[in-house]
Amino acid sequence: MSKFTVFSYTVLLGMVLTYAQNRQLQYDFYEAPQALLLNPGSRTPYKWHAGLPLLSNTALQAATSGVTVNDIFANDGLDFTTKVRDRVVNGLSQNDEFGASGQVELLYGGFRNANRPSDYYSFGIYGEGYVAQYWPKDLAILAFEGNANNIGRRFSLNHITTQGELVNVFHLGMNRKLNDKWTVGARAKLYSSVFEFKSRGNDGYFVTTLGENNILRNSVIADVSLQTSGIEGIFDSADGEPADLARLLVNRSLLGGNLGVGFDIGFTHKLGKSTFLTASLLDIGFISHSKDIENYTLRGAATNEGIEIILPEDLGDLTTEIWQELIDDLEQQLPFETNQDAYISLRPVKLYSSLRYNFGETKDKSKDCDCGTEVLERDTTFDYVNAVGAQFFMINRPRGPQTALTAFYQRRLGKVLAVKATYTADKFTLTNLGLGINLQAGPVNFYILADNLLGYQNIPDSNYASLQFGFNILSWNRN
Amino acid sequence: MKKQPFLYIASVLLLALLSACADEQNFDQIDDLSVEPLVATSIFYFESDENTINAMPAGQFYDQNFTFEAFNEPFVADNLLDGKITYQLENTTSKELEIMVEFLDADGNVLDSETFILQPEQTFPLEVEVNYGVGGQSLDILRNTTDIRVTGNNMTDNTSISTMPEPKVILRTSAEFRLKLQ
Numbered sequence: 235m236s237k238f239t240v241f242s243y244t245v246l247l248g249m250v251l252t253y254a255q256n257r258q259l260q261y262d263f264y265e266a267p268q269a270l271l272l273n274p275g276s277r278t279p280y281k282w283h284a285g286l287p288l289l290s291n292t293a294l295q296a297a298t299s300g301v302t303v304n305d306i307f308a309n310d311g312l313d314f315t316t317k318v319r320d321r322v323v324n325g326l327s328q329n330d331e332f333g334a335s336g337q338v339e340l341l342y343g344g345f346r347n348a349n350r351p352s353d354y355y356s357f358g359i360y361g362e363g364y365v366a367q368y369w370p371k372d373l374a375i376l377a378f379e380g381n382a383n384n385i386g387r388r389f390s391l392n393h394i395t396t397q398g399e400l401v402n403v404f405h406l407g408m409n410r411k412l413n414d415k416w417t418v419g420a421r422a423k424l425y426s427s428v429f430e431f432k433s434r435g436n437d438g439y440f441v442t443t444l445g446e447n448n449i450l451r452n453s454v455i456a457d458v459s460l461q462t463s464g465i466e467g468i469f470d471s472a473d474g475e476p477a478d479l480a481r482l483l484v485n486r487s488l489l490g491g492n493l494g495v496g497f498d499i500g501f502t503h504k505l506g507k508s509t510f511l512t513a514s515l516l517d518i519g520f521i522s523h524s525k526d527i528e529n530y531t532l533r534g535a536a537t538n539e540g541i542e543i544i545l546p547e548d549l550g551d552l553t554t555e556i557w558q559e560l561i562d563d564l565e566q567q568l569p570f571e572t573n574q575d576a577y578i579s580l581r582p583v584k585l586y587s588s589l590r591y592n593f594g595e596t597k598d599k600s601k602d603c604d605c606g607t608e609v610l611e612r613d614t615t616f617d618y619v620n621a622v623g624a625q626f627f628m629i630n631r632p633r634g635p636q637t638a639l640t641a642f643y644q645r646r647l648g649k650v651l652a653v654k655a656t657y658t659a660d661k662f663t664l665t666n667l668g669l670g671i672n673l674q675a676g677p678v679n680f681y682i683l684a685d686n687l688l689g690y691q692n693i694p695d696s697n698y699a700s701l702q703f704g705f706n707i708l709s710w711n712r713n
Numbered sequence: 714m715k716k717q718p719f720l721y722i723a724s725v726l727l728l729a730l731l732s733a734c735a736d737e738q739n740f741d742q743i744d745d746l747s748v749e750p751l752v753a754t755s756i757f758y759f760e761s762d763e764n765t766i767n768a769m770p771a772g773q774f775y776d777q778n779f780t781f782e783a784f785n786e787p788f789v790a791d792n793l794l795d796g797k798i799t800y801q802l803e804n805t806t807s808k809e810l811e812i813m814v815e816f817l818d819a820d821g822n823v824l825d826s827e828t829f830i831l832q833p834e835q836t837f838p839l840e841v842e843v844n845y846g847v848g849g850q851s852l853d854i855l856r857n858t859t860d861i862r863v864t865g866n867n868m869t870d871n872t873s874i875s876t877m878p879e880p881k882v883i884l885r886t887s888a889e890f891r892l893k894l895q
Contacts, residue, residue, distance in 0.1 A: 309739040381750075445755055445758075540754065556780065690733035692734065
């Protein structure tokens with residue numbers, strides 16, 4: 235199995251086992267306890283909960299900006315090279331990206347403190363990560379067209395930006411209802427990295443200009459690096475028995491790899507009788523990478539006008555190996571090097587916030603005071619029939635923060651069914667309609683959340699798709 | 714009845730989800746992708762002033778061969794589609810000069826050569842383009858070239874002095890070649 239194949243499979247695995255970026259349907263949809271993972275200060279109407287191992291939450295997401303699969307691969311009879319040139323090479327910008335993420339929850343549970351019922355504890359393990367590849371526009375044009383017809387054009391090396399990881403997260407959270415206005419929460423996290431690669435903050439350019447002596451001059455100024463951890467070990471293990479690779483991945487997932495720490499915080503604040511303000515900050519932390527490091531750098535400056543023979547200076551001074559000397563000089567001026575230097579990666583911090591207004595008649599108005607710190611009954615906790623509001627999401631990405639704005643409408647249909655519909659605008663799409671359904675059959679909770687439903691009319695033509703589902707066993711406070 | 718608008722919306726969204734479909738895709742098109750960049754670079758630069766030419770006996774004043782393996786690098790040789798070498802020559806000396814560029818293989822055999830006769834005190838540069846590939850010279854010349862020999866011959870005398878400022882002979886060369894990356 236080649237290294238590239240192993241790496242591709244690993245990245246694909248990472249895409250399956252990684253963390254959905256914006257989960258606007260799940261945020262504050264606290265019928266399912268996974269809402270606590272997006273806001274540790276969410277409301278908690280449960281006595282205890284237990285996710286079905288490996289099935290309590292599976293989330294997948296894929297996104298492209300600027301181009302879709304259909305734009306390229308539609309069987310439309312158009313010349314493929316022309317489509318790629320017009321829609322990808324010349325059509326995309328360096329800020330367009332291809333990304334995928336997801337999450338598989340391995341274990342998730344929670345319980346209310348019997349002695350202090352205002353406190354709810356939750357804990358679990360999930361795998362998360364993502365792959366994000368920004369479009370290297372200038373390098374793509376250079377590869378597609380070459381430099382001959384681009385004299386004087388600077389091809390920026392800053393367009394090289396890629397990042398991906400697979401990490402297992404152990405977490406323990408506490409949620410406390412302080413009073414009838416405030417619910418706050420925090421979650422501590424321990425990260426166990428399986429692998430990571432990132433290349434960001436690069437600088438420099440390649441340019442071809444008219445030469446000073448000769449016809450053309452090629453110049454490179456480069457400050458480019460790629461940091462990796464865990465990749466080489468995976469390659470090496472893949473060359474051996476399959477069990478070796480599996481053992482390595484399991485070991486790294488269970489605190490045997492590079493480790494990090496972090497935390498989440500969040501709150502729910504009641505404004506007036508039916509209005510709620512919520513916010514959370516997730517993944518404030520870092521991973522220290524010191525094991526299985528392999529970093530690559532290309533740093534320096536070089537200019538080349540070919541071999542120069544100037545008489546009389548070079549009379550009798552030339553060797554026949556002048557070509558090799560030229561190559562050696564270039565490699566010295568622009569060395570491609572590797573190192574094993576440890577590094578620290580900050581987690582991609584995420585911010586959620588929402589403003590929500592509940593309306594519609596509840597069954598028992600007398601229970602709607604929501605006063606005191608005692609645990610709420612299930613019927614009163616879900617004290618809404620309808621809810622509308624707006625959510626804001628922001629995530630720190632390699633090229634700066636990405637944001638999304640969501641409008642939502644939520645409705646409970648009896649005690650069994652709750653539905654949330656969203657409209658979200660972000661860099662990937664402005665037509666993202668999503669729908670989440672939460673079913674409660676006795677203690678069994680099932681939810682399914684799907685995004686960008688209009689994209690399902692022609693999935694390959696969609697810029698964004700996500701799906702999330704899971705099963706939990708819930709015990710309500712009155713049980 | 715109050716529930717109807719929401720149920721209607723939910724039904725439509727559910728219907729959209731359940732009626733997911735996809736236009737026909739043809740991923741085999743990737744085989745039709747043609748990526749053929751045109752790459753340009755200088756090859757070598759030769760310059761000699763008139764004093765140096767006069768310091769040599771009349772006739773050959775320079776003869777040097779050197780390794781040049783840009784075109785027979787496996788990646789280039791395997792993907793070379795066509796190419797063009799451009800020669801620019803200037804002669805502001807008082808002599809008629811002959812500049813010869815020879816392409817040699819690993820055994821020293823001459824695969825191709827270009828000879829340029831430069832008139833004394835040429836007031837404009839001479840530019841010559843030699844094409845390789847379809848309609849031009851064989852690409853194998855480039856693929857098998859491992860050495861280049863540059864020879865300069867003084868066809869006049871070794872005493873005359875040009876009236877032009879800083880008299881010299883200059884040979885500039887560059888190459889443009891098309892590679893098939895995909």
